[in-house]
Amino acid sequence: MYYIGIDVGGTNLVSGLVNEKGRILDKVSHPVDKAMTAEELCVELARLAKKVCEMGALDYSQIEAVGVGLPGVVDNGTGMVVQTPNMAFSNTPFRTLFQKEWNVPVFLANDANCAAVGEYWAGAAKGCDPAVVVTLGTGIGGGLVVGGKLFTGFANSGMEVGHMIIQPNGVLCGCGNRGCWEQYGSATALIRLTQLEMERTKDSVLWDLCEGDRFKVQGRTAFQGARLDDPAAKRVLHTYLQGLSIGIINLINILQPEIICLGGGISNAEDDLLLEPLRDLVLQGTFDKSRPTRLEKASLGNDAGVVGAALLCHMV
Ligand SMILES: [Zn+2]
Known part of the structure; x- marks a missing residue:
């Protein structure tokens, strides 16, 4: 077929x-x-x-x-x-x-x-049910498979995980609300956090990585800086992973999925800088720690x- x-x-x-x-x-x-x-x-x-x-x-x-x-x-x-x-x-x-x-x-x-x-x-969530796939890009997208079917709610258009509010009176989101998850966990958010930290730390290697031009900062810049042991880059990732983890913790505590897969460009970061510290943060915040949800990279890419x-x- x-x-x-x-x-x-x-x-x-x-x-x-x-x-x-x-x-x-x-x-x-x-x-x-x-x-x-x-x-x-x-x-x-x-x-x-x-x-x-x-x-x-x-x-x-x-x-x-x-x-x-x-x-x-x-x-x-x-x-x-x-x-x-x-x-x-x-x-x-x-x-x-x-x-x-x-x-x-x-x-x-x-x-x-x-x-x-x-x-x-056909990818990393194969055979897992319920399965959640979270895509970290310009915003944060998400999809849920439960009982072998896509869950999309009564109006067939859910779910908008990126707009779950994780911070009262937080950063203004394009949707009009404040404190949406995607303002803390998307690639766009990571770029913003990197630029903010660069303004505070003029001697950071982050400046070299973007040739002195803050508009050249990309999602991977902070990971590259952390790989070079740059303290400012590590602070950026610490803040970013905290924000990213809160949305994942909420999804786990509500849905108890068997797996959550992370997709989008950010998920290409090396495991010791992204997935491993994220797993630790998520487990700390998971209510039922006895049978933890697997947290993995999506495998099909684009x-x-x-x-x-x-x-x-x-x-x-
Ligand atoms: Zn929003």
């Missing part, structure tokens, strides 16, 4: 032909034009979907389903894209528009939910979104 998964990212549209094991057989990518209308986007997505089908020498009728993952609020129940950042449209009957181009079963989900399905089906979108049909 063959499936097609499409990941609508911030810069690229990626379409992949995927088999039932969650392996990508062919993949094609095309830059996003953010000025596109929903109709134009669906025409382009259908074209990319058909293209990977042809690359795999398959007939269109051999495709079981097409799945599309987008950032934002996506309702697979109604087939609507309620709201998606980066694109100008909202409240759009996305499934209907796609099916005008190609009449095939179409499934929709938030990109973080697709990543969770991908990791559950492919998780395509694989998960492709296999959504089995998970909703």
Whole structure:
């Protein structure tokens, strides 16, 4: 059986032909034009979907389903894209528009939910239930698989783990609330913390790592500094890991998942700087310490979104 998964990212549209094991057989990518209308986007997505089908020498009728993952609020129940950042449209009957181009079963989900399905089906969370996948990027995305199905709440668009509030009157978030987890645990937050510490510590090696330009700080800069034993970089990571751990502790105490996988660029950091200290912090805050949740790196990288979108049909 063959499936097609499409990941609508911030810069690229990626379409992949995927088999039932969650392996990508062919993949094609095309830059996003953010000025596109929903109709134009669906025409382009259908074209990319058909293209990977042809690359795999398959007939269109051999495709079981097409799945599309987008950032934002996506309702697979109604087939609507309620709201998606980066694109100008909202409240759009996305499934209907796609099916005008190609009449095939179409499934929709938030990109973080697709990543969770991908990791559950073919990645680090394989066989674990409940499984949570947390993606550390510009914000924090999350997805939950429970009972072999994606959990998305009554309006089919949950869950927004990045906006759980971990600090009253904390840092202002783009959503309008203060103290959201993603203001403390995302890659963006780590960059902000690194820049703040650099202002306080003019002799830090962090300045050398970004060639004296604070705007060149990246998510990995603090990890590079800590590797060089820089005290300022270590302070940054200490603060960052505390914030990151609080959201993970909350997820564990509420859901008791078998595993939490961390994805996104930050998760590429070496274990002794990220995963190992994070596991210690999380265990300290876990209520039931007798059977701790496993905390692991996601394993599919950027492919998780395509694989998960492709296999959504089995998970909703
Ligand atoms: Zn928020």
